[in-house]
Amino acid sequence: MSEPAFHLTPLDVRKQEFRRSLRGYEPLGVEDFRARVADELERILREKAVLDERLAALGEQLRVYRERERAMNEALVAAQQLREETRAGAAREAQVIVREAQAEAQRMLDAARASQGEVERQSADVQRQFQAYVAGFRALLERQLAELRALDGQRDG
Numbered sequence: 001m002s003e004p005a006f007h008l009t010p011l012d013v014r015k016q017e018f019r020r021s022l023r024g025y026e027p028l029g030v031e032d033f034r035a036r037v038a039d040e041l042e043r044i045l046r047e048k049a050v051l052d053e054r055l056a057a058l059g060e061q062l063r064v065y066r067e068r069e070r071a072m073n074e075a076l077v078a079a080q081q082l083r084e085e086t087r088a089g090a091a092r093e094a095q096v097i098v099r100e101a102q103a104e105a106q107r108m109l110d111a112a113r114a115s116q117g118e119v120e121r122q123s124a125d126v127q128r129q130f131q132a133y134v135a136g137f138r139a140l141l142e143r144q145l146a147e148l149r150a151l152d153g154q155r156d157g
Contacts, residue, residue, distance in 0.1 A: 010045070013038040 013034055018024070
């Protein structure tokens with residue numbers, strides 16, 4: 001058989017004419033065989049068309065799945081990047097909060113020390129004032145006692 005014979009259509013088979021000879025094949029048998037071959041060829045071509053359509057549909061479905069996979073991979077990468085950026089941002093923010101808290105704690109400690117110094121100074125002032133008051137009161141009492149002795153001495157004498 002030659003190469004073009006493989007590209008037969010059912011119509012080619014149905015319209016094929018054969019030469020007649022005295023000792024040739026039985027015409028009804030040949031016609032019956034041609035009809036069956038044409039029918040089988042039609043069935044095969046229909047099946048091939050269905051399979052081609054199915055192949056095209058599956059190819060499209062595969063393309064859609066691959067596109068979804070690519071989109072999901074991109075989304076996953078973006079989510080991982082966002083997670084890392086969020087984690088890094090949170091770490092930076094935590095460092096800032098810690099530094100601010102340390103600075104505030106240092107300010108509060110400095111203020112407490114300043115307040116302590118002021119309280120100690122006021123306490124020393126109050127202590128001096130109390131000592132001065134006690135010394136003044138003692139002097140007053142000693143003068144009063146001296147006057148009382150002097151008066152007592154005047155009465156005895």
